[in-house]
Amino acid sequence: MEVFLQQLINGLSLGSIYALIALGYTMVYGIIRLINFAHGDIYMVGAYVGYFAATQGFGFIPSLLIAMVTCAVLGVVIERLAYKPLRNAARLAALITAIGVSLFLEYGGMMIVTPQVRTFPDILSNKIYPLMGGVQISFREIIIFVVTITLMLLLQFIVHKTKTGKAMRAVSHDNEAAMLMGINVDNTISATFAIGSALAAAAGVLVGVYYNQIEPLMGIMPGLKAFVAAVLGGIGIIPGAVTGAMLLGITETMVSGYIDSMYKDPVAFIILILILIVKPTGLFGKNVREKV
């Protein structure tokens, strides 16, 4: 029971990080039907920007904000340069481009910041609070929950209460009709990339703070896992991404806690394949039949 509760807390903090990344995946997929492979690498860039800000003496909140703004800009630049020219091309062309952008960020990043693993500066205290029966929660985990929940509420507000959010929903529902209604589709898509990338950057900084180390290829696995989470919840559906991410985070820590941490990656992908086979639209998705 103790192990279970402890792993549950670990799972929820891991799940929160996946959720922040998965939101960007799911929003981009919802609006232009593209699996943005580079998303995990934007998370990596976010972690590095946070690292450099923190080593310059900025505190946690300023570092987080600097990373989020930088990655929002990066997301928009990537969208304009690499994805926009392909918006009307075959979907696979865009997918291959996304793989290209991902490799570019990984290895371009590696050339700039060198492949060495860096230790993230201690910008948050590492105080540990005991809960009942030997279960512990650290201050950093609490910060992860607080930041994640705040950002999700903010996202919910943007998507449902602002004009941009309304435009995003309209474009994801029907691109052409939205255009006919006078919505600037290009700007809306850019806004989606900006928001998604900012969330990924926040996840990057949180991971840096939580695990204390960052490296240029750190985005690959969490990126793929977050994608699994998005598919698990039903890609394109915002609450689905969060649910899927939490489920995946908890499953992974449970596998690590009870079986062997070496099996956590295969298990995540087995879940993905099972979901795709049994219910390809995910937990929250509706089945859409293809019309001839």
Next chain:
Amino acid sequence: MIWMQQKKNYLSMILTIAALVSIWALVDYLTSGRPPILSGYYKLNIILLCINIILAVSLNLINGFTGQFSIGHAGFMAVGAYLSAVFTQKIMIVETIAAVTGLDPTGDVARTAGLLIAVFIGAMAAAVVGVVIGMPTLRLRGDYLAIATLGMGEIIRGLVLNIEYVGGAAGMSGITQLSSWTTVFILTIISVVVIKNFINSTHGRACISIRENEIAAETMGINTTKYKVLAFSIGAFFAGLAGALHAHYFYTIQPGTFNFLKSFDILVMVVLGGMGSLTGSIIAAILLTFLSAALQDLAALRMVIYALLLILIMIFRPQGLMGNKELSFATFGSLFGKKSSTGGGEQRDGSQSN
């Protein structure tokens, strides 16, 4: 008319065979002298080139011709590599053959026979894995299939990583070098010819029709699931074959060798060459193998160049170098010969060439 066509085919066939034999003899001459004219480093890259050709051509069968976007090719490679290595290192296939037939276990005959058996078993295992994975996942379309195959590749790697019998994370080392230039070259030719003939057969045409329009193909009475799984498992077979050759040339195999960056490497070759062009894949495999050999010491730069290549190809020439055309002697002939009214070498149909 028909006999003229046939005569032309014979001519290009003879030319092809002559070209292949001279390539074989040239490389053999350059690498086997004592000391060889080209150092072991060149030979290694030439072997790698052949393995890459097999990988690119087999992935092209799945991605380019059948239109099923797979990015887990390295997983099949891993199956072939590991299983064949188990057969030669743990089950001692070469020694068993030698004991049964009374051949010298260090002689070429026993070694080649052992290699071929191990390679075949590795490739068959990869094909079986391909069927098992293909059956459920090939119902998915487009990017979902891509993700499922990527996940599958990672699952295979994750499982290999956890099996202590094959060395776990450290992998297997000290594998006997059974592959030689001759065996690798011949198996490469066989792979390309088998895939080319498959594409030009009824079955291959069915696969191409699935690529063009799956629903239309189904309406015309093509069992799309069957052909998708067939193409997938043939692709997997040759990926397993390439993996087995790889294991028996480079002494060591590790789970990390077969991660999804390897799959992306193969994908870049297929995309650069043109999805749906075998000669395109071969040309791209040659170009990229030389490129990565030239950038050996700059691994990060190499990947950046790969990445930019992918992006720029997709934006400016999404069909790749060759599109879905094939390069053949007929193409050269019509380029230098009279310009026909249909536009010289612009053959759209692979069945005409070679």
